[in-house]
Amino acid sequence: MLVGISKAVIPAAGLGTRFLPATKAVPKELLPVVDVPAIQYVVAEAAAAGLTDILIVTGRGKDAIADHFDRAPDLERMLDAKGDAARLAAVRVPSELATVHTVRQGEPHGLGHAVWCARDHVGGEPFAVLLGDDLIDERDPLLTAMLAVQRRAGGSVITLMPVSAEQIALYGCAGVAPSELGVAPSAGLPEGDVVRVEALVEKPTPSQVLSHYAVIGRYVLHPAVFDVLERQEPGRGGEIQLTDAIATLATMPADQGGGVHGVVFRGRRYDTGDKLDYLKAVVCLASRHPDVGGEFRAWLTDFARSPEE
Ligand code: G1P
Numbered sequence: 001m002l003v004g005i006s007k008a009v010i011p012a013a014g015l016g017t018r019f020l021p022a023t024k025a026v027p028k029e030l031l032p033v034v035d036v037p038a039i040q041y042v043v044a045e046a047a048a049a050g051l052t053d054i055l056i057v058t059g060r061g062k063d064a065i066a067d068h069f070d071r072a073p074d075l076e077r078m079l080d081a082k083g084d085a086a087r088l089a090a091v092r093v094p095s096e097l098a099t100v101h102t103v104r105q106g107e108p109h110g111l112g113h114a115v116w117c118a119r120d121h122v123g124g125e126p127f128a129v130l131l132g133d134d135l136i137d138e139r140d141p142l143l144t145a146m147l148a149v150q151r152r153a154g155g156s157v158i159t160l161m162p163v164s165a166e167q168i169a170l171y172g173c174a175g176v177a178p179s180e181l182g183v184a185p186s187a188g189l190p191e192g193d194v195v196r197v198e199a200l201v202e203k204p205t206p207s208q209v210l211s212h213y214a215v216i217g218r219y220v221l222h223p224a225v226f227d228v229l230e231r232q233e234p235g236r237g238g239e240i241q242l243t244d245a246i247a248t249l250a251t252m253p254a255d256q257g258g259g260v261h262g263v264v265f266r267g268r269r270y271d272t273g274d275k276l277d278y279l280k281a282v283v284c285l286a287s288r289h290p291d292v293g294g295e296f297r298a299w300l301t302d303f304a305r306s307p308e309e
């Protein structure tokens with residue numbers, strides 16, 4: 001029987017300096033986007049794609065993340081005794097989405113190093129990596145499409161998003177060629193939106209730009225990436241870059257776990273990585289929130305007309 005991919009890794013060891021002082025004692029992954037911590041959306045996305053074994057790579061001061069995905073018996077008993085069924089259900093959701101494990105990164109050597117810390121847990125199967133700063137709208141089943149591409153093509157699959165020339169320096173940048181896969185095999189992606197990735201550069205200078213395709217934070221990786229990361233020299237910013245390791249995979253033969261495809265994503269993505277984008281994400285998701293969305297949209301329309309309010 002063919003066993004599908006079941007494991008996802010979520011790097012969450014970053015210090016969250018862009019959100020100080022909010023992140024002085026609270027992990028940035030637990031900052032609420034409306035009433036749900038950012039990382040819960042990401043775990044829910046993985047679970048919706050069938051990935052129910054989640055490893056969160058944390059660091060010092062991040063124990064509250066494990067608490068969030070654990071049961072909370074005292075709180076649950078209190079809500080039960082009050083007959084508050086809605087809040088009781090909400091409190092239980094994070095512990096019921098998936099089996100959540102944690103491992104610590106120990107030292108902050110970069111995203112590639114964080115993924116390398118997952119090697120023992122992941123073992124020899126392909127696995128997904130989801131970066132917590134990128135939220136993908138639940139109506140756009142990107143991860144499901146990526147898993148389908150990986151099943152067909154083998155190797156690794158990354159997500160590419162067309163961005164402007166000014167923005168590409170903020171991302172990994174991909175050099176691509178047409179893929180023999182051609183047509184996207186799954187819902188949510190139009191024809192031609194699967195490409196072969198030939199090269200990658202992390203945060204390119206203007207002369208290094210390969211295309212307008214930015215790497216965004218969803219990956220399905222062949223376990224060969226761990227051996228590559230083991231030998232990876234520090235790259236941009238003196239850190240072990242995941243982008244550099246995937247660039248190596250792109251040059252390796254398929255029988256050694258090489259080969260990288262890119263899924264071009266044109267769906268709805270909310271960035272929570274810096275203050276302005278975080279605010280936009282909160283506004284977008286608040287507008288669609290079942291409890292407050294209607295009232296919030298009406299207020300927002302008025303506020304936009306008279307912003308001095
Ligand atoms: C990371 C990756 C980068 C990618 C980005 C997507 O960068 O290193 O390749 O484009 O995530 O959000 P970071 O945003 O952590 O600097």
